[in-house]
Amino acid sequence: MVSKGGHAKLIRPLLYILDLFIISFSAYFFLTSKIIDLVFFIIFWIFLSIFFSFYKVYRFTKIIKIVSLLTSQCFVFLLLIFSYLYIKHIDISHNLVFKFSINLYFVFILWRIILHIIFKKYRIITGSNYKQVIIIGANESTQKLEKFFKNEPGFGYKFMGLFTNDESTNKSGNILDSFNYILENNIDEIYCSVKELSNKQIKRYIEFCDVNVKTLKFIPDNKELYSKNFYLNYYDITPILSLREIPLDDPLNSVIKRVFDVLFSGIIIIFVLSWLIPILGLIIILESKGPIFFQQNRPGIKEKGFGCYKFRSMTINSSSEISATRNDSRITKVGRFIRRTSIDELPQFFNVFFGSMSVVGPRPHLWRQNEIYGPKVPKYMVRHFVKPGVTGLAQVRGYRGEIETKEDIVNRTKYDIFYIENWSLILDLGIIFQTVLNVFKGEEKAY
Structure with missing residues (x-):
């Protein structure tokens, strides 16, 4: 079986590191040896x-676009460096600056x-790091896209069917037929021609x-779909609209969040759980077997x-798949x-440290809740596009704990999706701060 390339997400962070090495080495050799x-x-x-979104380069990005981004980035970067050198009165010859x-x-x-x-070339030779795709609809645009997928294997798409x-x-x-085919063949991406489909x-x-x-x-095409919040890219000359852009799909953002998770969870494990586990563990055991x-x-x-x-x-008890309720006898x-x-949640920082959870993200529900709400609540399953969190935006906005009404789960889902589509490290820090604040203030649904 051909590998889909599990290490693809490491490429962009490694590229970032190598770029910074090139910059540091060149500056050290030509301009200054001072670390600061x-x-x-x-x-x-x-x-x-x-x-400049310099690292938002994808498998379908053309070389001319890469060169354009690089030119803008380098031009402004050099202006900043020379301004910095001028302000600090660092005397460097024009010849070295030019070189x-x-x-x-x-x-x-x-x-x-x-x-x-x-x-x-790597994708062509090894067949690695590809996405399995299908196309829905038959017209001139889909024919061009099918031709692109078949004739350009270097972009990493494997055309599976129309x-x-x-x-x-x-x-x-x-x-x-496409719905069963997608599930049975583990299709990654579906490309739909709007011309061929009704709104339903x-x-x-x-x-x-x-x-x-x-x-x-x-x-x-010219349907009302354009009025929605889509993201336009081109595959060769075929325009493609993406339904949503998830910041954590960017490997660089993913690495930033993972580094933060490891550092934050490591601090909690070393400075809190190291002494809390034996003390609280003894109290738990003494009260109940x-x-x-x-x-x-x-x-x-x-x-x-x-x-x-x-x-x-x-x-x-034998009712672990039933959520806790107010005045629960268990x-x-x-x-x-x-x-x-919320002290009971602290061991989840071990989950964070070892990679199955994040500090901030949609709270992990019970499997039973997925079965109940997945088919009923629109976009509920979008919550699984990112790692679940120890805390989350929905929780700090008051939608934690027991789901008592349909409004609870609908609003929780809305907040989770907003978080997924608008992630930033600043947002994570804000949620963590609000979580700590809520612990001291007390929360109505914390039972």
Whole structure:
């Protein structure tokens, strides 16, 4: 079986590190050997890369686009460096400045083009790091896209089939057949021609892809679809609309969040759990028989199960798939205290440290809740596009604990999706701060 390339997410962070090394080495060789100056140069580059979206380069991005981004980035970067040197009155000859500028720009141009070619050749030769795709609809635009997928294997797409209700077209099946095919063949991305679909069919594909955690993209025409919040890219000359852009799909953002998770959870484990576990563990055991920790299998990212840890707050019972309710008789005396203060959740920082959870994200629900709400609540399954969190935006906005009404789960889902589509490290820090504040203020639904 051909590998889909599990290490693809490491490429962009490694690229970032290598770029910073090139900048540091060039600046050290041509301009200055002072560490503080080199640190400022690195900060300039990182700031500009965010401003220009310099690392938002995808498998379908053309070389001309890469060169354009690089030119803008390097030009402003060099202006910042020379302004910095001028303000600090660092005397460097014009000859060295010119050599540094030319060297940096052309090294980056050469490095980027070679890398782009290497990745394309690598995908062709090994068949690795590909996405399995299908097309819905038959017309001139879908023919161009199919040709692109078949003739450009270096971009990393494996065309699996075309589905349409047009009987005169050579196809893999009709539109209705596509739903089972997607699940049976582990399709990654679905490309729908808006011309071929009614609004009802478009809505069904959106809901289907949300529930089954698939990527849905549209080949547009003049329908009202343009009025929605879509993201436009081009595959060769074919325009493609992406339904949503998830910041954590960017490997660089993913690495930033993971580094933060490891550091934050490590601090909690070393400075809090190291002494809290033996003390609280003894109290839990003295009050009721059973283990210190309660482990429960819950759905995580891509709906993959993982063992979620908590301090045990209930007596041993056979109703673990039933959420705690107000005045629940299963909860022990110490359990009421640790649940009210959210101390029972602290062992989940072990989950964070080892990678099955994040500090901030949608709270992991019970499997039973997924079965109940997945088919009923629109976009509920989008929650599984990212790792679940110890805390989350929905929780700090008052939608934690027991789900008493339909409004509770609908609003919780809305907040979770807003978080997923608008993630930033600043947002995470704000949620963490609000979580700590809520612990001290007390929360009505913390029981």
